[in-house]
Amino acid sequence: MRILxxxxIHNANNFSLxxxxxxxxxxxxxxxxxAKRDIKVKYVQSKLGLLWSIIQPMTAILIYSLFFKYVFKLEFNEYPYYLYVFAGILPWTLFSYLLNQGSYSLIQNQELIQKLNFPKLLLIGAKALVSMVEIMPALIILLIVTFISGNANYLGWIFIPFIILLNLMVAIIPPLWISAFSLRYRDTLHAIPYLGNFGSWLTPIFWVPENSPMIIQQLTNYNPLTFVLYLYRWALFGDNIIWNGLWSMLFFIGIFLPFGLMYFKNQEKHIIDLI
Amino acid sequence: MLNIKDISKTYRLAGNYQIVHALSNVSFTAKPGEIIGIIGKNGSGKSTLLKIISGLVSPSEGEVKFNGKISSLLEIGGGIHPELSGRENYFLKGQMMGMSKNNLQEKYEALIDFTELHDFIDEPVKHYSNGMYMRLALGIGLTAKADIYLFDEVISVGDAGFQQKCFSIIQNLAKSGAIILMVSHNLNELEKYCNRFIWLEKGKIHQSSSDDAILNDYLDFQFQKNYQLDKSLNLIADDVSITGLKIFNGRGASIKIQNLDPINIEISLIKTNSSTIFSLSTVIQDFSGLPIFSIPTFTNSENEDSRHEKQLTLWTTIEGAFLNPGFYTISIYLYVNDDLHRFKNVLSFSIHQSENDALRMFAKGFVRNNFEWKVCRE
Known part of the structure; x- marks a missing residue:
């Protein structure tokens, strides 16, 4: 019976695919x-719970709208500016959540890693799931507000799940590399705030590329997240897609994602020795 | 079946580039039903070995082959999250071991039963008492259905009743064909549980046996450097001080004390006040400090005459074939001027197996006696 x-086998070789x-x-x-544990632990003792995931983008929208619309007098007339910011904030929230949480996920879960045997990739995978759950309430509100304001591009809405998936694929690349490298070189963790800070400016979240200098436009097009934002705005409101950003996104998803996964796979057995 | 083949593990120290050999060429095979106790000093590689078997740590060389599932409890509370309830922790950890939700649900009642956490299972673990926490952790490790169980210093938790429950569960697991490996510094516990022992020394298998005599060899080996059979002391209790304790083979033949030889004990004392009256008792304890018997002075009336001497030496003999082979310690209790002074673990000594001991396989326990069995005649 038992023979069946x-x-x-546990040995020194890296896992095969x-x-x-x-x-x-x-x-x-x-x-x-x-993922459930992450969500529970995060909200377990807060009265507002998942409501916090709405409050955060809302305050950001409020501040950007105030400054860009009324202080910097940004010109934007196609539809309400707050919708433009809202559609940019969502994918950025997902990206920055994964960047901040996913990159630290190995170091944060040292205790778990040192005591239980499981594929560590799931720690980042769980953060990816959580990031999706986190933007859902805000996404629903965005859809409702878009519907009420009469700017909806209903046909595009059916593509939103697919766009979220692209959003995730781009967002998981930095934490995948950073967390795997952070085992040997904690330096990589210092890159996180810079990526977060510069990234929020090099992604057209609250400013409009078409109204900006050519050099800025070109620079943003190297950012794989830029095209994801264009896609969101196209799907939600029917904005024009600027195809220049496509190549960067495809390059990152086609090269950095699979190689990142391979690199992480080959690190799996060493993680516990290095952490 | 668990097959460990030529396992080595080397670590590179962070600062300098020194290489540490945690394990080198460890091989053994464990069969269903075996409960293997792994002994060894701190740093001998016991925990690393269990971690490698569990798959937590990868070996540098060699491989571990096994059939079925492994449940490992490498540290009490491993992977238990304080914010989650006992139930949620159970499901979380069970799934980490690769068990399905349905499977875990089936075992849930057994967990409640075992941990006795009935009303508390839905409370966050951070509100648990220490004992509840440990019962939960052990419960999760034991309830999980596996073919190989690994325990690292975790079995002796809870009260006597709970320990008894652990004992019978582990025995039943072994009977139903599981393989159990446990690491512990508590040799009493290992002797109770295990039917095979592996002794690691500096990352290598030093000895492996199914006879629990290996535990005595191990203790002896471990304390070799530490014990001195003729010790100068300065234990002061009021007006009396103990200046020396000596233990030696009553035959005087060799330094090594064997279990068939009589054992002599000598205690040297100095009294600062010659009229002080005292009595003392030497307590012979097992290696863990549990008293076995004692030899008090007041049973010895001939000492009466020497009571007023300033400097005196007391001696006694433990007759041969009384103490079984093993590792023992002596504590001295000194009663002076209505005060009891306890000097614990003053000296340790080891009794070796005599070659010509006819009862070597049968004489279990610490001491022998001459009680006899007779056949009933009608």
Whole structure:
């Protein structure tokens, strides 16, 4: 009877791709559970709970609208400016949540890693799930507000899930590399605030590329998140898509994502020795 | 079946580039039903070995082959989150071990039963008492259905009743074909649980045996450098001070004390006030400090005459074939001017197995006696 049980081997070799896929597949329930744990732990003792995930983008919208519309007198007439900012803030929130939380996920969960044997990629994977859950309430509000304001591009709405997926794929790249590198070089963690700060300016969240100098436009097009924002605004309000940003996004998703995953896979067995 | 083949683990120290060999070429095979106790000093590689078997740490060389699932409890509270309830922690940790939700649900009642956490299981773990916390952790590790269980210094938690429950659960797991490996510094516990022992020394298997005599060898080896059989002391209790304690083979033949030899004990004392009256008792304890028997002075009336001497030496003999082979310590209790002074673990000594001991396989426990079995005649 016992002989029939699946044989497993622990050795020094890196996981092969099929082994790793199997390993993660065996732990897929854990993936969900880790995400649930993250959400629970975050909100367990706050009275407002998930409401906080709305308050954050709302205050950002309020401040940007105030400054850009009334202090800097930004010209934007196609539809209400706050909708433009709202549609930019959402993908950025997802990106920066994953950047900040995902990058630290290995170091934060040292205790878990040192005591339990599971694929560590799930720690970042769980953060990705949480980031999606976190933007959902705000996304629903955005859809409602867009509907009320009469600027909706309903046909585009069906693409939103797909765009969120692209958003996630871009957003998971920095934490994947940073967390894997942070095991050997904690220096990479210092890059996080810079990425966050410069990134929020090099992504057209609250300013409009078409009204900006050519050099700024070109620079933003190297940012893989720029095209994701164009897609959101196209799907929500029917904005024109500026195709120049496409290549950067495809490059990142096609090269940095798979190589990042491979690199992380090959680190899996060393994580506990390095952390 | 658990097959450990040529496992080595090297670490590179962070600062300098020195390489540490935590384990080198460890191989053994464990069969279903075996409860293996792993002994060794701190830093001998016991925990690293369990971590490698569990898959938590990868070996530098060699491989671990096994069938089925491993449940490991490498530290009490490993992976238990204080903000989550006992129930949520159970499901979280169970899933980390690769168990399905349905499977965990089936075992849930057993967990409640085992941990006795009935009303508290839905409370956040941070509100648990220390004992509840440990019961939960152990409960999760034991309830999980696995083929191999690994325990690192975690079994001796809870009250006597709970420990008894652990004991029977672990025995039953072994009977139903599981393999159990446990690391502990508590040799009494290992002796109670295990049917095989592996002794690690500097990352290598030093000895491996299913006879629990290995535990005595281990203790002896471990304390070799530390024990001195003729010790100068300065234990002051009011007007009396103990200046020396000596223990030696009553036959005087060799320094090594064997279990069939009589054992002599000598205590040297100095009294600052010659009229002081005192009595003392030497307590012979097992390696963990548990008293086995004692030899008090007042049973010895011949000492009466020497009571007024300023400097005196007391001696006694423990007759041969009384104490079994093992590792013992002596504590001295001194009663002076209505005060009891306790000097604990003053000296340690080891009794070795005599070669010509006919009862070596049967004489268990610390002491022997001459009680006899007889056949009933009608």
């Amino acid at each position: 049980k699946k044989e497993s 099929s082994e790793y896929v199997n390993l993660i597949d065996n732990h897929r329930q854990l993936w969900i559970t880790l």
